[in-house]
Amino acid sequence: MNNQAVESEMSSYVGKLLRDHFGKGPSSVYVTLKGSMFSIHLREFLAPMERVLLKQERGSKVEESRDILMEEILPEMKAMIRIQCGVPVQEIFYDWSLENRSGIIIGTVDVQQKDTVYEDYDHRKAIHEEIATISRIAERQPDRIDSFYMNDRTLVIIRSGILVRIEQELIKEGYVEQLKLTKRKLEKGLLHQRDFKQWLGQPIEDIYVDWDFDSDRSYIVFVTTKK
Incomplete structure (x- = not known):
């Protein structure tokens, strides 16, 4: 599969996986594959119970519970992205912006190169x-x-x-x-x-x-x- 097809496959799979485990999935899952890394940007991702906790200013409880769930599903996510999408995932990291109902998942990919050359950009x-x-x-x-x-x-x-x-x-x-x-x-x-x-x-x-x-x-x- 080309990159666009892989990104589409990963988007579909990750959205379903999060919905199955969190009870509500993100409204959009935007995947980018580049070099030795990939990023998955999640939009409108907040379960009803999490919304209640945020109203009570208990955002730390939401983060703690999400960390527990993510640690549980990360091995499955890595394995299935490798099997279904052909992307050899090494490590996955994540964070949330609860106030914006969004999140990021980034991962490193096992590529046959010792040093990654990063493209320059302004500033x-x-x-x-x-x-x-x-x-x-x-x-x-x-x-x-x-x-x-x-x-x-x-x-x-x-x-x-x-x-x-x-x-x-x-x-x-x-x-x-x-x-x-x-x-x-x-x-x-x-x-x-x-x-x-x-x-x-x-x-x-x-x-x-x-x-x-x-x-x-x-x-x-x-x-x-x-x-």
Whole structure:
């Protein structure tokens, strides 16, 4: 299958999988395959019970329950994307924008190349400098920052080497969920405070953040509004 056919197949499968496990699926599932990664942008994804919890300002409970469900279905998602769509998935990461009823799923693909060459784009250096500043405030200067556009609206930023000693110890002690929820709130708050529109050229619709604690990597995803 060509990329467009694979993206369509993945969109259909992921939408059904989420609907089967969450009781309500997203209204739209937009998939992009590019190089060694794929992104899946979900729109209008909020179950009735989650809506009630948000009204009660219990968004952390929604995130916790979603994390439990996602950890349960991720092995199935990886296996079925490989079997049905022919995409050899290595890892999958995700985050939500509950206020916008949206979400992102990004994954790494097993490709026969050791180093990915990222295409350059306007204001890349300035964006990296701003990400480095935010990282220093939240934890420490990343050892490395990479970024690339998945499509004309989705910018993926990968930070490597950002965990500080106290975070590493919390992970060893099993406080992964608490650490992730705390870091998400802190970093997304800092990211929203900065004016990335001046470099991205469009207003930001959503910001997502997730971590691969085992490999000490972080994924930040900006989704801008349509041009």
